Amino acid sequence: MTEFHDLSEKLLNTGDQYWGNLGYWQAEDDYSMACKGLANQLAVAAELNSSSRILDVGFGCGDQLLLWLNEYHVESLCGINYSYSQTDLAQQRLVSYGYSDAACNIHSADVGKLLDLPQLNTASLDQINTVLALDCAYHFPSREQFIRDGFTLLTESSNPQSKRVVLTDIVLAKDLNQLSWHKKALLKGMLWLSRIPQHNIVTEKNYISTLYGIGFKKVDSKDISESVFLPFGAWLALEENRIKEAASSRSVWLKYKVTTAFLAWAYNNDVLRYVIVSATLK
Ligand SMILES: C[S@@+](CC[C@H](N)C(=O)[O-])C[C@H]1O[C@@H](n2cnc3c(N)ncnc32)[C@H](O)[C@@H]1O
Structure with missing residues (x-):
């Protein structure tokens, strides 16, 4: 069975890494380093530590789960991911690193x-005291419903510590009605191709007010677009020959080429921004 979210991002990574996000890029980073960098940004915003009890949704092939366990020493984690192939691989990797309990707590399911x-x-x-979504909530059937459900689970949790939902995410730079018809058309076409429901793409202002509407008491957001949109494409251009050669088909290479070209267009034309959002219950 072919899946939209599969193991193909292995091609972009080095060593035994399978990251699949847009990255938080610093000078000299390769793709795996940038992806880990984005995960670290999320971890810092979530204040991960040895008391964190996490529900992680959309965990890819498990690189981020290993990061939370190895470097943030989180107390426990559970998670779901829509992709069977990724969940299967993530389970095998957790077991091979000695995290059998965590492997039993991650499952393939729809958020x-x-x-x-x-x-x-x-x-x-x-x-649980922490709900995480690393570079994936824009793909969900409804981001708002996911955050509402996260709020419900955290409210029902008996953990006495501070509780929060933390995401890295794509937002609209300005209201859709401020975009010309051709920019709107290109945006809609790319969202469709990328399996991103259009209703998930809202402005940062609307995003934040939805979170307060759900009942969160404190919401922080940080715009990190500059470290995300353009550098991914710049890195891909440098690696073009290697990746083209290693790709199983021309369409695999084209997927990345078109994605990075679109992201550069969306950034340069003030259409999309990239944010880290942290919403705390109290
Ligand atoms: C862009 S990838 C990011 C993967 C990973 N977080 C990373 O940073 O490498 C999006 C992830 O969201 C997951 N996903 C998409 N739709 C989902 C859904 N409806 N329910 C659960 N997971 C979903 C995909 O399977 C994939 O693992």
């Missing part, structure tokens, strides 16, 4: 059913 998942046993969710 749309977050409150109704028999796979996630109540013991895993009972004590």
Whole structure:
């Protein structure tokens, strides 16, 4: 069975890494370093530490789970990912690094059913204090519903510590009606090709007010667009020959080429921005 989210990003990575996000790029970074950099930005915003009990949605092939466990020493984690192939690989990797308990707590499932998942046993969710979505909530059937459900789970959790939902995400730079028809058309076409529901792409202002509307008491957001949109394309251009040669087909290479060209266009034309958002219950 072919899946939209699969193991193909291995091609962009080095060593035994399978990251698949847009990256937080610093000078001299390669793709894997930049992806890990974005995960670290999320971890800092979420204040991950040895008391963190995480629900991670859209964890890719598990690189970020290993990061939370190895470098932030989180107390526990559970998670779901729509992709079977990625979840399977993530489970194998967790086991091979000695995290069998965590491997049993991650499952393939659709976030749309977050409150109704028999796979996630109540013991895993009972004590969570952190809900994470690294570069993926824009793909969800409804980001707003995911955040509402995260809020519900955190409210029901008996953990006495501070509780939050933290995401890295794509937002609109300005209202859609301020865009010319051809910019709107290109944006809609690319969202469709990238499996991003259009209703998920809202301005940062609307995003934040939705979070307050759900009931969060404190919302922080940080615009990190400059370190995301253009450098990914610049790196891909430098690596073009290597990646083209290693790609199994021309369409695999084209996917990255078109994505990075679109991201550069969206940034240069003030259409999209990239943010880290942290919403705290109290
Ligand atoms: C752009 S990738 C990011 C992967 C990973 N977080 C990383 O940074 O490498 C998006 C992830 O979201 C997951 N995803 C997309 N739609 C989902 C859904 N409806 N429910 C759960 N996970 C979903 C995909 O399977 C994929 O792992």
